[in-house]
Amino acid sequence: MDRWTVEGRNADGTQTDDGRPGGSRRPHPMVSITDVARHAGVAPSTVSYALSGKRPISEETRRRVRAAVRELGYRPHTGAGAWTGRGAKVLALVAPLRAGDARAQTVMAYALSVVAAARGHDHDVLLIMREESEDGLRRVADGAPADALIVLGAPRNARPPLLRSLGRPSVLIGSPADPTGLTCVDLDSGAAGELCVEHLAELGHRTVALVGAPPVSLGGTVHAQRVLRGFAAAAGRLGLSSSVHPCPASPAAARAVAEGLLRERPAPTGVVVHDEGVVRLLIDAFETLGQRIPDDLSVAAVRPAGLLTDARLPLSVTSAEVPAAQLGAAAVDLLIRKLNGTHVPETALLPPRLTHRASTSDRPRS
Amino acid sequence: MDRWTVEGRNADGTQTDDGRPGGSRRPHPMVSITDVARHAGVAPSTVSYALSGKRPISEETRRRVRAAVRELGYRPHTGAGAWTGRGAKVLALVAPLRAGDARAQTVMAYALSVVAAARGHDHDVLLIMREESEDGLRRVADGAPADALIVLGAPRNARPPLLRSLGRPSVLIGSPADPTGLTCVDLDSGAAGELCVEHLAELGHRTVALVGAPPVSLGGTVHAQRVLRGFAAAAGRLGLSSSVHPCPASPAAARAVAEGLLRERPAPTGVVVHDEGVVRLLIDAFETLGQRIPDDLSVAAVRPAGLLTDARLPLSVTSAEVPAAQLGAAAVDLLIRKLNGTHVPETALLPPRLTHRASTSDRPRS
DNA sequence: AGACCGCGTCGAAGCGCTTCGACTCCGCGA
DNA sequence: TCGCGGAGTCGAAGCGCTTCGACGCGGTCT
DSSP states (O other): OTTSEEESTTTTOOOOSOOOTTSSOOSSOOOOHHHHHHHHTSOHHHHHHHHHOSSOOOHHHHHHHHHHHHHHTOOOOHHHHHHTTSOOSEEEEEEOOOTTOTTHHHHHHHHHHHHHHHHHTTOEEEEEESOOSHHHHHHHHHHOSSSEEEEESOTTSSHHHHHHHSSSOEEEESOOSOOTTOOEEEEOHHHHHHHHHHHHHHTTOOEEEEEESGGGTTTOOHHHHHHHHHHHHHHHHHTOEEEEEEOOSSHHHHHHHHHHHHHSSSOOSEEEEESHHHHHHHHHHHHHTTOOTTTTOEEEEEOOOSSSSOOOOOTTOEEEEOOHHHHHHHHHHHHHHHHTTOOOOSEEEEOOEEEOOTTOOSOOOO | OTTSEEESTTTTOOOOSOOOTTSSOOSSOOOOHHHHHHHHTSOHHHHHHHHHOSSOOOHHHHHHHHHHHHHHTOOOOHHHHHHHTSOOSEEEEEEOOOTTOTTHHHHHHHHHHHHHHHHHTTOEEEEEESOOSHHHHHHHHHHOSSSEEEEESOTTSSHHHHHHHSSSOEEEESOOSOOTTOOEEEEOHHHHHHHHHHHHHHTTOOEEEEEESGGGTTTOOHHHHHHHHHHHHHHHHHTOEEEEEEOOSSHHHHHHHHHHHHHSSSOOSEEEEESHHHHHHHHHHHHHTTOOTTTTOEEEEEOOOSSSSOOOOOTTOEEEEOOHHHHHHHHHHHHHHHHTTOOOOSEEEEOOEEEOOTTOOSOOOO
16 A cells, blocks of 8 residues: 555645544434434334334324434434344345456346345345355354345355255345255246247247257256256247257357258258357357358347356347346345245246347248 | 246245245344353353453453354354444445446446455445435435445546535545545556656657547546646656647547647657547547558557446557556555544555557657 | 223333443462 | 452443333223
8 A cells, every 4th residue: 555646635644634433524423213302302212103103103293203303314223223123124145256257247237236126125235245155155144234145146056055044035046956945036948948939930930949058958957957848848839840959068069069950851940049158159150151140040049147157148149038137126026025024936937038139030931 | 026937836825934024944043142151151241352352351261252152153243233333344335327337347346346355354345326316325324334435436426525424434436526535546647647658658659649538738637637747747757749639539529639640740659548438539530540550650548447438448458557456455445444543545546557458569660 | 980992102121242340359569 | 467459250331223011191981
């Protein structure tokens, strides 16, 4: 810090400050409920009731209290609620993120919506980061700076069991392998798969393919399974020919899958891609192979919550997705309901919206 | 919510929850200092002293207390500190940001560093957004969910006077017109201007120009003034010919300035640009005019904190800047010191670092 | 007329923790 | 031997607020 340039009247170190802990002057010597009571000529408890409405208070008294509150500029001390049992009115947003992480953009989108939604319920948001370890969550739960937690993504790590044992309401944004006892919100990737197929069918495509992360056909990611189910169901229902192709996120694999698809008979004219990492690779592979998109081939993507992988999808890809804003708001919603003691479902899957972009078009006349 | 798909054992709405306010079970019934005291066979106050070390406690007792703490998994209830005068150990990060804001990326960078730095001082971070109005800040100050505030950018609005009157320590990241009574951290844009000139001089350039936001020569932004001072000082010290050119952030204006520069005799071979918005425009203008960068002309940029304007500078521009991480950490540092009652300077300007990129090179041999 | 009820209000307790004053040892010097 | 002081501990108060039980008062019911 000694290397910082110092500017202004205090550059020489002269004290202009009052030196009190806290630094600056304190024009509001923290007006308490007792002050309000005194000013209104009633008991503190009466003030409390008048403000909360938990007991009948005469209109006259209520008016006097309100006046006193206004005149004194009284604001209940938030911290008080923290131990009076009412809760601190603070939610923790846990986002495992390191400096320079490419997911920062996405996390910010969630943070924005979570903060906005939380404010709508009169809560503030505590930002917890880099705390993948048990310790970060424990700290929040035991130390109780927050009443409840929203945890972003990363379903693979050890958090789910930990969350269950925290003893504090929480909502997970994402889909862990075993959501038992948790509350989760996520993209309804099954519906997203269906939506993509329906979209392709409407465009006239009769043969479609699903390309996804490796274990797309086996018991892979929860998402992969759901997408597969949705894809298959929709294809069956609409009477389309369909095939499924697992595809690791490597250029070589994408190339191989692309070649395979082109060799199929009947050749698919519409492709649904799951796993964002693969989308770009697959499109590149197709273009290398001389396919024009969307003229020869339509491509639609299913985008999961978008936290785990780099969120930079080519803008022009038609995709079924849920905006981070909605997921964040939904998470807060559920969390507030849990705080109120309302029962909430284990998993809430938000319906995707299909965003129609440049990568899909009518079936090529063959 | 009725439109959400619900999945899992509770899809039918069956209660498996215990319905207690708070939702999930609570395996840790909030072990308090009294529990620890009882378990260790001492008085609560003794536990407090044993843990804080504020009074002499026998080694024996201290050991028993520590054991009890460990066995019971005791963690002091954070909220308690909030009113016991110790502070809640929470900093508020105030970032005026709306959904979809392009500055999200930048804000996230600050948030990351602020959270990390705050954790280093055993503090948590409360995220406040969209609260440009007086109300957001007032709420934090009066309700006291946070001990102190870090306010990001936007020096133009009405916040500075408000901050002064809040009665809570705060640090502003950015440079308001009048920093009196505040504490601010920012890029040392004067030094940044010098650095750019020195860099150009080292490369052999003998004639340099400064292009910046409109009032670069008059009493404009604090930054603009500082850059100008630094630029002029360095140019004078190094014996370079120099000129200064205000330039609004419009393509036409950039074009005009570029043409003017090329007509000058001696013609500048090195250009220092302040105001990120102008950088791209000016480079475009030069290229349109047939100038190659850096072969014909070297361009170096001064980047302010980067909060107010879109931060997406072309990656290839040599620039003098301060990483958000450092600014965030510095802000936390100052804030913690204020909380400790230490006196801190009014303005701390962080030394820029010159990042050498593709837009500058040796003076063209003429 | 007396018993009862309930509205509106008050006082006090208590949440988890820190802190201040007080109290008890014990060892030391006078 | 007594007194003194320091080390080590305890008890109680108090932070700002909610909440529970109680109380007074005016009106109703019998």
